[in-house]
Amino acid sequence: MADATLHLRDHYEDLAKQTHAARLGMWVFIGSEALLFAALFALYAAYRIAYPASFRAAAAHTNLFLGTAMTFVLITSSLLMANAVLSARLARPGRSVGFLAGTAGLGIIFLGLKAVEYTEHFRDGIFPGAFYAFARLPAPGARVFFTLYYFMTGLHALHVAGGVVLLAWLARRAHRGGFTPEYHTPLELGGMYWHFVDVVWIFLWPLFYLLR
Amino acid sequence: MSTTTTPPASPGTRRIDYLNVETTIRSWLTTTDHKRIGILFLIMTTAALALGGVFALLLRLELLTPGGTFMDAMSYNRLFTLHGVVMVWLFLIPSIPGAFGNFLLPLMLGARDVAFPRLNLASVYIYAIGAVVVLAGAVLGGADTGWTFYPPYSTHTPTAVVPVLLGVFILGISSTITGLNFIVTTHTLRTEGMTWLRIPLFVWAVYATSIILVIATPVLGMTLLLIILDHAFRLGIFDPALGGDPILFQHLFWFYSHPAVYIMILPAMGVMSETVSAFAHKNIFSYNAIVIATLGIAFVGFLTWGHHMFTAGMSVFDSGAFGILSMFVAIFSAIKVFTWVSTLYKGSIALDAPMLYFFGFLFLFSFGGMTGVAVASMSLDVYWHDTYFVVAHFHFIMVGGSMMGFLAALHYWFPKMFGRMFPARSSTVAAVLVITGFILTFTPQFWLGNAGMPRRYYSYPDRFQTLNVISTVGSWAITAGLVLIGAYLLYALRWGARSGPNPWGSLGFEWNTPSPPPPHNYEEPPVITHQPHEYWRTAE
Amino acid sequence: MSEPHLSARTYLFTWIALVVLSALTLLLSVAPLGPFHVPVALLIAGTKGVLIVLFFMHLVEQRSVNRVAVIFWLLLLLILISLTAADVATRSLDLRPPVSG
Amino acid sequence: MSAAWAFQRATDGGGAWDDFLNALNAFYRRALTLPPQASTIARDIDGLHYFEITIMFAAAGLIAVVALYFVVRYRRRPGRDPTPRIVAPHWFEMVLYAGLLGLFVLFWVIGFRQYIDLSAPPDSAVDVYVTAKQWMWEFAYPEGPASAGVLYVPAGRPVRLHLTSRDVIHSFFVPDFRIKRDAVPGMYTTAWFQANAPGTHQILCTEMCGVGHSQMLARVVVLRPADFETFLLRRAPAATPTSGRDATPNAPPARGAPLAVIGRAAAARHGCLGCHSIDGTRRTGPSWLGLFGSTQLMADGERIRVTPAYITESMMDPQRRIVAGYPPVMPSFMGQISPAETAAIIEYMRSLADGIPDAEATRP
Numbered sequence A: 001m002a003d004a005t006l007h008l009r010d011h012y013e014d015l016a017k018q019t020h021a022a023r024l025g026m027w028v029f030i031g032s033e034a035l036l037f038a039a040l041f042a043l044y045a046a047y048r049i050a051y052p053a054s055f056r057a058a059a060a061h062t063n064l065f066l067g068t069a070m071t072f073v074l075i076t077s078s079l080l081m082a083n084a085v086l087s088a089r090l091a092r093p094g095r096s097v098g099f100l101a102g103t104a105g106l107g108i109i110f111l112g113l114k115a116v117e118y119t120e121h122f123r124d125g126i127f128p129g130a131f132y133a134f135a136r137l138p139a140p141g142a143r144v145f146f147t148l149y150y151f152m153t154g155l156h157a158l159h160v161a162g163g164v165v166l167l168a169w170l171a172r173r174a175h176r177g178g179f180t181p182e183y184h185t186p187l188e189l190g191g192m193y194w195h196f197v198d199v200v201w202i203f204l205w206p207l208f209y210l211l212r
Numbered sequence B: 001m002s003t004t005t006t007p008p009a010s011p012g013t014r015r016i017d018y019l020n021v022e023t024t025i026r027s028w029l030t031t032t033d034h035k036r037i038g039i040l041f042l043i044m045t046t047a048a049l050a051l052g053g054v055f056a057l058l059l060r061l062e063l064l065t066p067g068g069t070f071m072d073a074m075s076y077n078r079l080f081t082l083h084g085v086v087m088v089w090l091f092l093i094p095s096i097p098g099a100f101g102n103f104l105l106p107l108m109l110g111a112r113d114v115a116f117p118r119l120n121l122a123s124v125y126i127y128a129i130g131a132v133v134v135l136a137g138a139v140l141g142g143a144d145t146g147w148t149f150y151p152p153y154s155t156h157t158p159t160a161v162v163p164v165l166l167g168v169f170i171l172g173i174s175s176t177i178t179g180l181n182f183i184v185t186t187h188t189l190r191t192e193g194m195t196w197l198r199i200p201l202f203v204w205a206v207y208a209t210s211i212i213l214v215i216a217t218p219v220l221g222m223t224l225l226l227i228i229l230d231h232a233f234r235l236g237i238f239d240p241a242l243g244g245d246p247i248l249f250q251h252l253f254w255f256y257s258h259p260a261v262y263i264m265i266l267p268a269m270g271v272m273s274e275t276v277s278a279f280a281h282k283n284i285f286s287y288n289a290i291v292i293a294t295l296g297i298a299f300v301g302f303l304t305w306g307h308h309m310f311t312a313g314m315s316v317f318d319s320g321a322f323g324i325l326s327m328f329v330a331i332f333s334a335i336k337v338f339t340w341v342s343t344l345y346k347g348s349i350a351l352d353a354p355m356l357y358f359f360g361f362l363f364l365f366s367f368g369g370m371t372g373v374a375v376a377s378m379s380l381d382v383y384w385h386d387t388y389f390v391v392a393h394f395h396f397i398m399v400g401g402s403m404m405g406f407l408a409a410l411h412y413w414f415p416k417m418f419g420r421m422f423p424a425r426s427s428t429v430a431a432v433l434v435i436t437g438f439i440l441t442f443t444p445q446f447w448l449g450n451a452g453m454p455r456r457y458y459s460y461p462d463r464f465q466t467l468n469v470i471s472t473v474g475s476w477a478i479t480a481g482l483v484l485i486g487a488y489l490l491y492a493l494r495w496g497a498r499s500g501p502n503p504w505g506s507l508g509f510e511w512n513t514p515s516p517p518p519p520h521n522y523e524e525p526p527v528i529t530h531q532p533h534e535y536w537r538t539a540e
Numbered sequence C: 001m002s003e004p005h006l007s008a009r010t011y012l013f014t015w016i017a018l019v020v021l022s023a024l025t026l027l028l029s030v031a032p033l034g035p036f037h038v039p040v041a042l043l044i045a046g047t048k049g050v051l052i053v054l055f056f057m058h059l060v061e062q063r064s065v066n067r068v069a070v071i072f073w074l075l076l077l078l079i080l081i082s083l084t085a086a087d088v089a090t091r092s093l094d095l096r097p098p099v100s101g
Numbered sequence D: 001m002s003a004a005w006a007f008q009r010a011t012d013g014g015g016a017w018d019d020f021l022n023a024l025n026a027f028y029r030r031a032l033t034l035p036p037q038a039s040t041i042a043r044d045i046d047g048l049h050y051f052e053i054t055i056m057f058a059a060a061g062l063i064a065v066v067a068l069y070f071v072v073r074y075r076r077r078p079g080r081d082p083t084p085r086i087v088a089p090h091w092f093e094m095v096l097y098a099g100l101l102g103l104f105v106l107f108w109v110i111g112f113r114q115y116i117d118l119s120a121p122p123d124s125a126v127d128v129y130v131t132a133k134q135w136m137w138e139f140a141y142p143e144g145p146a147s148a149g150v151l152y153v154p155a156g157r158p159v160r161l162h163l164t165s166r167d168v169i170h171s172f173f174v175p176d177f178r179i180k181r182d183a184v185p186g187m188y189t190t191a192w193f194q195a196n197a198p199g200t201h202q203i204l205c206t207e208m209c210g211v212g213h214s215q216m217l218a219r220v221v222v223l224r225p226a227d228f229e230t231f232l233l234r235r236a237p238a239a240t241p242t243s244g245r246d247a248t249p250n251a252p253p254a255r256g257a258p259l260a261v262i263g264r265a266a267a268a269r270h271g272c273l274g275c276h277s278i279d280g281t282r283r284t285g286p287s288w289l290g291l292f293g294s295t296q297l298m299a300d301g302e303r304i305r306v307t308p309a310y311i312t313e314s315m316m317d318p319q320r321r322i323v324a325g326y327p328p329v330m331p332s333f334m335g336q337i338s339p340a341e342t343a344a345i346i347e348y349m350r351s352l353a354d355g356i357p358d359a360e361a362t363r364p
């Protein structure tokens, strides 16, 4: 079953080259994703310069505890993900499945925390755009801050949700013995995606929770 | 999947090529063969050119008289928006990369296919979906914002901007995939001996284009999404009434759209580098210079977006920075023009149709590019911004440059693609028609701009009429030329003389295969020992 | 054909470094840093990002072209952010020459 | 050095050289279909235009001639193939490209200097407040008069325009003056010009703003300075403003100060600051700190966002809507505050929008 050449497509010379192609493709894809977020980061930078005081005041109204918890959840999930790939490399598919499940579980916890946080904000009247109605911070800069907050964390949460689905699919494939030390490219690429999502959060965390 | 290599039939019957290996519609719609995907893109983008051209003709007709001629202002606004959107995102951006890039990249690199053939097929469908969504938007009422979608107008207009934006967003996904595929292909599927400095220049051009595609397109996607969210749900981030700054939209938009103009010209430049060597039977004057200039444009092109915003309220400091950076990017184009001209020196020049388009390109692109430098001179842009001078500038480059590149490619590689020749005489007539028609259409627009006629004007003061009439008449000549091309190419498809494998005597690597190429390009991976187009070697 | 690869220990150390750095930013966010709050926080976030990219995403063990790709997109990301922000930051800057005739 | 500088000098004084430059100017202007040069800066800008276009024609001509020569000289003939191997000599490439780059940088230096000139109005300028809306132009003067569709300015004096928009982005373009500036909602941009002589010039809108975009035309009427003074007097509203200029702590700011500074002085002059603090403390009326753009609860339960329109209403008709928790005591300033001052006060409030106290004003 573990015949690696099974996965070799006929326009590549060998599997090493094919794997290299897949990785490079993934890096290019991640670069594109990074620029997708970069547009929003650029807006954040510009608006922070325009409304420094409001941004600080508004950042003090996000939930630092939840934000920090989410940070630790995500970096830990990254550790598990790395180990899932490692297990496949070491020919231990069973452990690989376990790590994947753990990673996905942490992803779900992250989304749960996010949901709690959003609900809290909604209760305060913090909505994006024209619906913003937070009585304690009526200034326009705060509205812009929270609109960006929703866009950036929302886009990120969508990526996490997509990642969880991806992880579930990978776990199923791993469970069926789809990955071997020679061939586990999908697992590796899925891992890269997950880590990238983690990196994005590592920047969102200070920008929206810490810099008050 | 096309792994089922049909064994060659008994000798004497037809050679198996990618066209006749399977002929059902289904085989075309599910193909992962890069050549067939190239043909699919060729068909769709040519249709887009015709559609955008029809919009252009209507625009020009309306501008025949100063007041309303035969439509109302709203229709006019929708038309130029659609013209811009269709020409840019449906025609020009996907045309050369999608059609010729797909067809030629693996052939030129000595590969059997692109890196990710199934993704490649997906990009065809995503393009088709995007096109349908844009056109549905057009039918539902169209957008009237111009192709630049500046808020707050774009977020307040009652027209159907959302589907149009959504369509463009989807088209963006398609071109990102194409770009990703080409980058990885160039890195991983070069055949033995194909070192980086032996890669054909067209591949370099498409490679650089791809880098721009994957980096710039997501920013456009995000930006358009923000406009959609504002228009549909009032979640405005650029809306001044909500504390936003509409100028930031312009930054993000042009971060994409300036590099996008190089997405539109680089592939055409690649075509020109191939064409000039092939038809002058001459090695390129300086291969390295072209490579450096190609990569230089791709990179420095990212630093100049603010030159579209000199009058927008951007800070003087930022304007100055963008001004000088725009000057830097122009130098790379100058390097190319100079290298092409010098390549002709002591060549053996044949004036077939592709070469006519090369000369059209050379002159029109240079002039258009130089007017680009003029508008980049900041104080002059204050005068010319959003006048017909700018319209003339970019049509000189996009029609006089990129579209000529497209036409040159179409004629140069037509025999490669279909194994047949087009009628020589008609092709000369058509080229002359297109080029003179072009000059007649767009040169008057420089004067109009100088005289102060703003663009996107449905009606205009009487003093501008004469030049507008000339321009409208010119557009009919272009049309005549293009329709003629369409006619004789369709004719040649069926009845053209057989071209043999290499009718031009070109030393491009893609001609190492029979024409049309077999389904898997190369039986054995070729071994490359030198650069393409080293014509002096033919003596040995 | 299994390639040489990072070990579980490396991953664990990376994770510890990430945790420590996160705790550090958290602490520094209440420290009296004045105008240096933002740069310090971004610097730490950047360091964490680099750790993840190098080790979790295996960039250290991959071909150098991948590294070039990452550096290139990082560069463009910075260009986008800085030239856009520079506009807002310099709108009130007066570039008139000291004495204009 | 460059044509641009030469042209600048040519306008004053006689002499054969100047006659030559004037003739050259006339020739180029005609050939390039440029409109009249009706502002002080127009001739300089055209000078750069001529300089660049000449070089471009030369370059295009050179390319065409060389290419044509090669085509004829090296057209394909028997015996032409194989062609010799020719590669670029590096020194030649370097010199050529360095020279071109130098030329481009020169374009930039001249263009940028002119651009700075275009964006930096002299301090002595006459102020005009320009408001764009779909699809018309409105002009207001600090002295009181306002007009729609016609901008009256004096000849021979610099005029500074403070542009803004009520709805979408428009762009203010006067070809004869060679100026153009976007009018952006939510912010003020500036442009300036100095008209050479009395006359009439067309204003066009150059940013796509809807169905009326191409009809959004207006005129600049340049008056003799004396006529302009008369115009100001005649158009000024009957109820002349300003009560007790001396009573204010801040001296009226010099012309040329940013709009917000003018606004601060106007607010002090009209006594707004007696009831409204600018540091967040509550006085008779709500503090202006962080007020602009915020959402306020009205006495009748309605939530209102503080926009320029609402602020204007509060000044002219304060009793219409009362902020919850405050007495309805604010007097109407209808007829006392000019549109220009209104704009300036709004701009001042906007400068306080982010909640950072105005350091200069609170200084003792």
Ligand code: HEA
Residues within 6 Å of the ligand: B148, B261, B262, B264, B265, B307, B308, B326, B327, B329, B330, B331, B333, B334, B335, B337, B365, B366, B367, B368, B369, B370, B372, B373, B375, B376, B377, B381, B384, B385, B386, B390, B393, B394, B397, B398, B402, D055, D056, D059
């Ligand atoms: C394929 C498309 C394409 C290309 C390649 C270019 C290339 C360039 N463009 Fe253009 N441009 C557009 C498409 C393109 N442009 C479009 C679509 C718009 C309008 C968008 C809109 O608002 O709708 C626009 C608008 C536009 C503007 C804004 C105008 C305005 O709205 O006010 C500016 C300003 O700087 C500009 C500059 C340039 C420059 C400096 C180059 C340079 O890269 C050109 C470099 C080339 C050369 C210089 C020629 C070769 C060199 C020589 C022959 C040597 C000799 C040269 C000299 C002596 C000068 N362009």
Ligand code: HEA
Residues within 6 Å of the ligand: B046, B049, B050, B051, B052, B053, B054, B056, B057, B059, B060, B080, B081, B083, B084, B085, B087, B088, B091, B092, B145, B146, B147, B148, B391, B395, B398, B399, B403, B441, B455, B456, B457, B458, B475, B478, B479, B482, B483, B485, B486, B487
């Ligand atoms: C690739 C880009 C491209 C191309 C090719 C063209 C081509 C043309 N354009 Fe366009 N144009 C733009 C991109 C392009 N344009 C953009 C981006 C804008 C700005 C929009 C905005 O303001 O938002 C613009 C705006 C624009 C305006 C300004 C409108 C205004 O501001 O009010 C005008 C006016 O004259 C114009 C005219 C033309 C004409 C006459 C052509 C002609 O060259 C067209 C000739 C083509 C045909 C007539 C098609 C005929 C072909 C066939 C029939 C097919 C044959 C069949 C086979 C081969 C099988 N264009």
Ligand code: CUA
Residues within 6 Å of the ligand: D135, D169, D170, D171, D205, D206, D207, D208, D209, D210, D212, D213, D214, D216
């Ligand atoms: Cu107002 Cu166009």
Ligand SMILES: [Cu+2]
Residues within 6 Å of the ligand: B257, B258, B261, B304, B305, B307, B308
């Ligand atoms: Cu540009």
